[in-house]
Amino acid sequence: MSDKAPSYAILWASQTGNAEWIAKAIHKEAQSRGFTGECFVMNEFELANMDKTGVLIFVTSNTGDGDPPDNSSKFWRFLRRQKQKDYLAQAKITVLGLGDTNYTNFNNSAVRLEKKVKELGATVFYEKGMADDAEGLENVVDPWIANLWSVLAEICQQKVSEGDQTAEITKGVSEVEIAPMTAAEKAAQEPFSMTERRSTIPETVAPYTGLPNSLVKGTQINGDSKPAAPLSHKIHVDTSALENATQLTGLPRVPAAYIKLVKVEKNAEKPLTEKLPRFVYTPTPIIEATVSKVSCISRKGALKRTLHLELDLGEHTDFQPGDAFGVIAPNDEDLVQAILTRLGIKTAEEEMQQFSVEGDDLPSHLKHASGVTLIDLFRYGLDLTTAPRKALLRMLGEYTSDAQEKNLLMFLCSKQGLAQFNSLRDQQPTLLDLLVSFPSCNPPIERLLDTLPAHMPRYYSIANSPLAHPHAIRFAFNIVQYTTPEPYNVARKGVATTWLDNLTGLVEAATSSDNTAPVVEIPVSQRISVPIFFKINNNGFVLPTDTTKPLLLIGPGTGIAPFIGFLEHRDKQRQIRRSLGGVGAFPDRDIATEFGEIRVYYGFRERSKDYLFDAELKEFVDRDVITHLELAVSRESENKVYVQDLIRRDQKDLYDFIVNKGALIYVCGDAKGMATGVHEALANMLVENEQLEKMEAMKTLTRWITEKKYLRDLWA
Numbered sequence: 001m002s003d004k005a006p007s008y009a010i011l012w013a014s015q016t017g018n019a020e021w022i023a024k025a026i027h028k029e030a031q032s033r034g035f036t037g038e039c040f041v042m043n044e045f046e047l048a049n050m051d052k053t054g055v056l057i058f059v060t061s062n063t064g065d066g067d068p069p070d071n072s073s074k075f076w077r078f079l080r081r082q083k084q085k086d087y088l089a090q091a092k093i094t095v096l097g098l099g100d101t102n103y104t105n106f107n108n109s110a111v112r113l114e115k116k117v118k119e120l121g122a123t124v125f126y127e128k129g130m131a132d133d134a135e136g137l138e139n140v141v142d143p144w145i146a147n148l149w150s151v152l153a154e155i156c157q158q159k160v161s162e163g164d165q166t167a168e169i170t171k172g173v174s175e176v177e178i179a180p181m182t183a184a185e186k187a188a189q190e191p192f193s194m195t196e197r198r199s200t201i202p203e204t205v206a207p208y209t210g211l212p213n214s215l216v217k218g219t220q221i222n223g224d225s226k227p228a229a230p231l232s233h234k235i236h237v238d239t240s241a242l243e244n245a246t247q248l249t250g251l252p253r254v255p256a257a258y259i260k261l262v263k264v265e266k267n268a269e270k271p272l273t274e275k276l277p278r279f280v281y282t283p284t285p286i287i288e289a290t291v292s293k294v295s296c297i298s299r300k301g302a303l304k305r306t307l308h309l310e311l312d313l314g315e316h317t318d319f320q321p322g323d324a325f326g327v328i329a330p331n332d333e334d335l336v337q338a339i340l341t342r343l344g345i346k347t348a349e350e351e352m353q354q355f356s357v358e359g360d361d362l363p364s365h366l367k368h369a370s371g372v373t374l375i376d377l378f379r380y381g382l383d384l385t386t387a388p389r390k391a392l393l394r395m396l397g398e399y400t401s402d403a404q405e406k407n408l409l410m411f412l413c414s415k416q417g418l419a420q421f422n423s424l425r426d427q428q429p430t431l432l433d434l435l436v437s438f439p440s441c442n443p444p445i446e447r448l449l450d451t452l453p454a455h456m457p458r459y460y461s462i463a464n465s466p467l468a469h470p471h472a473i474r475f476a477f478n479i480v481q482y483t484t485p486e487p488y489n490v491a492r493k494g495v496a497t498t499w500l501d502n503l504t505g506l507v508e509a510a511t512s513s514d515n516t517a518p519v520v521e522i523p524v525s526q527r528i529s530v531p532i533f534f535k536i537n538n539n540g541f542v543l544p545t546d547t548t549k550p551l552l553l554i555g556p557g558t559g560i561a562p563f564i565g566f567l568e569h570r571d572k573q574r575q576i577r578r579s580l581g582g583v584g585a586f587p588d589r590d591i592a593t594e595f596g597e598i599r600v601y602y603g604f605r606e607r608s609k610d611y612l613f614d615a616e617l618k619e620f621v622d623r624d625v626i627t628h629l630e631l632a633v634s635r636e637s638e639n640k641v642y643v644q645d646l647i648r649r650d651q652k653d654l655y656d657f658i659v660n661k662g663a664l665i666y667v668c669g670d671a672k673g674m675a676t677g678v679h680e681a682l683a684n685m686l687v688e689n690e691q692l693e694k695m696e697a698m699k700t701l702t703r704w705i706t707e708k709k710y711l712r713d714l715w716a
Contacts, residue, residue, distance in 0.1 A: 005054025
């Protein structure tokens with residue numbers, strides 16, 4: 001009798017859908033190779049019978065700074081409470097982690113998971129994969145999966161032999177033979193770009209080449225409309241390595257086709273909300289908030305334009321400062337219309353036709369897609385703007401009739417085309433860019449549903465206290481506008497921030513001489529709804545219940561926003577405490593003993609342009625809510641000063657504040673530069689004041705994070 005395990009179980013946890021897609025792709029390929037097994041989200045771990053299944057494959061992403069995804073919370077509680085040390089003694093395991101080196105705790109969920117299951121007796125049969133989104137997940141994921149199969153075959157039973165599967169899989173998926181390019185083709189294709197191919201673009205595509213984005217319909221206040229950016233852009237690929245190639249290797253497997261669109265009778269049910277189709281899923285109930293106030297709190301000439309919005313929640317008040325909420329913003333309407341037109345869909349007619357999305361083990365974002373239109377699927381269901389993964393290019397190649405275009409798509413997802421694929425990702429092409437650049441590519445809608453990532457909500461930190469505004473939330477955000485790297489120089493915009501900006505009328509900034517941002521109050525009858533939901537707060541980034549705890553708040557740029565909520569909440573708590581009486585003859589002194597000291601380190605570029613919330617911060621200082629306000633102004637002198645520089649400057653005093661007085665540390669903002677710099681500065685503080693080695697200081701910071709003494713709300 002074979003001592004190989006009869007089956008495997010894959011357990012995945014995913015915040016944005018990437019880990020889910022990869023886990024299910026592994027599962028489908030394993031089945032095609034003759035292995036027997038199941039695939040479950042981690043919160044359904046009971047179905048996996050982990051203590052009886054011989055082979056466990058874990059695929060997990062991270063959220064925040066190395067925290068596990070929300071759909072693994074029950075799984076982690078189970079692991080923490082499991083007292084049986086040999087619970088997984090029979091299990092052979094491996095872990096694939098999806099992380100981002102912009103964050104300090106890179107792939108922390110994968111590291112913790114492997115450690116925990118080993119503590120419960122499991123043995124590792126295949127080294128864990130540590131994919132890095134900063135460099136491209138596929139650089140690790142693809143070879144990790146490719147090398148998994150031979151190792152899995154040694155420990156898990158297969159229904160087919162090695163020889164049976166080779167012809168079907170290796171030849172057809174891993175490598176392809178191509179015809180060398182002729183001299184004429186080389187001349188036409190150096191470099192590959194949309195410009196040279198316009199003569200071959202069908203009539204239905206041509207209107208979207210360089211089409212301006214005309215979505216802006218709001219009335220701009222105090223300013224003139226700016227020219228809109230083109231909706232589609234040419235892509236550039238250096239094809240010199242393809243000229244004499246006769247074989248491409250290392251291609252990903254063609255993604256499995258499992259989604260079917262079935263026409264259904266029009267669903268007369270009331271939609272989930274006024275704007276949202278029913279398939280949109282959120283972890284907490286959707287609230288139809290309305291925009292009640294909007295202002296631009298950056299000044300003229302600031303590098304980034306920053307809006308401050310207030311949303312009226314009606315009776316929904318269950319939040320606290322530090323919480324985050326998701327905004328369900330649709331894809332750009334012009335982009336959606338252009339893509340569907342390019343695919344031959346007559347949107348005016350098809351908008352009324354409804355479909356049911358059917359198939360085995362549908363992805364989470366499409367599980368409830370019944371009675372939906374194609375337009376709504378593309379508005380709310382699919383990510384149309386994220387740089388493509390190789391699986392998408394591989395699938396598009398299967399539906400490309402022009403040999404040159406097909407060869408190029410295959411080249412881009414091959415081992416030989418890795419440099420060109422990375423160059424393509426740098427250009428961040430939208431789906432429309434790809435479809436326009438490869439005019440003979442005509443994928444079925446169902447294959448796009450199979451392959452495109454989920455369209456995700458965008459999260460924002462709440463910048464007010466329910467004690468001050470019980471039926472509203474406020475938040476601040478930069479309008480996302482950027483240019484892709486040289487030599488491409490393509491202007492790109494954020495999905496949600498652009499939508500919110502358009503929705504609220506493109507409010508302009510105040511001049512630098514006017515330090516008061518004009519607040520536009522919107523009459524109730526004219527308020528526009530914004531669908532939101534509250535994010536489950538698993539990271540503890542909230543005020544402590546013990547008001548005597550001292551706080552160190554570090555937040556440059558819009559990272560200061562949640563701390564405005566903290567300070568407003570603490571200010572209201574102090575007012576309430578004073579109103580209760582019984583504080584003695586010296587109320588200010590007595591109240592000070594009941595509320596811990598708060599020190600704020602805030603960074604920005606120039607006082608006259610992007611000193612956000614300056615009036616509020618001054619008032620908090622005047623009211624003794626803030627005991628120390630330290631400003632790092634980075635562009636008003638030759639020497640750039642950042643918050644981490646001030647922490648290094650004050651390291652001796654801060655050591656006493658944190659270690660001896662027990663202050664909690666909160667950091668909010670950019671993970672890549674600021675948070676890394678602050679982390680280093682805190683480590684150096686420990687090195688200098690405790691004579692620790694750098695590694696020991698880092699371990700202390702890790703322990704503080706675990707103990708919730710050091711809390712971070714970061715974004716890349």
